[in-house]
Amino acid sequence: MFKTIVILSFLAAASATVIKIDKCENVPEDVCTITESRITPCVNGDECRLKKGKEHAISFDFTPNFSADKLKTAVYYVNAGQDIPFAELRDADGCLYTSCPVSPGVSKQLNYKLRLGKKLPSGNFPIKWRVWNEANPAQECCFLAKLSISRR
Numbered sequence: 293m294f295k296t297i298v299i300l301s302f303l304a305a306a307s308a309t310v311i312k313i314d315k316c317e318n319v320p321e322d323v324c325t326i327t328e329s330r331i332t333p334c335v336n337g338d339e340c341r342l343k344k345g346k347e348h349a350i351s352f353d354f355t356p357n358f359s360a361d362k363l364k365t366a367v368y369y370v371n372a373g374q375d376i377p378f379a380e381l382r383d384a385d386g387c388l389y390t391s392c393p394v395s396p397g398v399s400k401q402l403n404y405k406l407r408l409g410k411k412l413p414s415g416n417f418p419i420k421w422r423v424w425n426e427a428n429p430a431q432e433c434c435f436l437a438k439l440s441i442s443r444r
């Protein structure tokens with residue numbers, strides 16, 4: 293049993309795919325930089341295909357140029373210039389997914405396990421991921437990515 297778990301977690305780590313990300317226009321580079329984002333499993337990093345009903349591990353590395361005792365985080369579906377909050381991670385406690393506090397220039401990793409509901413629509417979705425200082429929302433880290441959601 294233990295061996296199986298070790299092997300499975302090794303396979304999971306090995307199949308993490310670096311995904312293509314873009315900057316959010318509203319966040320100046322000197323406020324925060326996001327260096328890399330990874331999804332497991334993910335076949336195509338340009339537009340990861342996520343499966344409904346399956347669990348996906350998402351992680352990203354960010355370096356804030358600010359200090360914060362508490363962070364908030366949220367994922368949005370970007371539609372026609374509007375950010376529609378994703379119900380499962382909306383105004384959430386960011387410190388549950390990364391270690392707090394954060395300090396200027398110190399790289400952090402945020403890890404989140406996403407299970408997509410079976411009722412979500414299928415298709416291609418541009419998303420926005422934000423992490424911000426609870427005490428000062430202008431101090432934020434943000435990236436854009438494209439996901440494809442399918443049934444199988």
Ligand SMILES: *[C@@H]1O[C@H](CO)[C@@H](O)[C@H](O)[C@H]1NC(C)=O
Binds near residue numbers: 323357
């Ligand atoms: C951090 O922010 C300060 C201004 O608040 C700026 O002068 C500095 O260049 C920034 N550092 C980085 C690494 O972006």
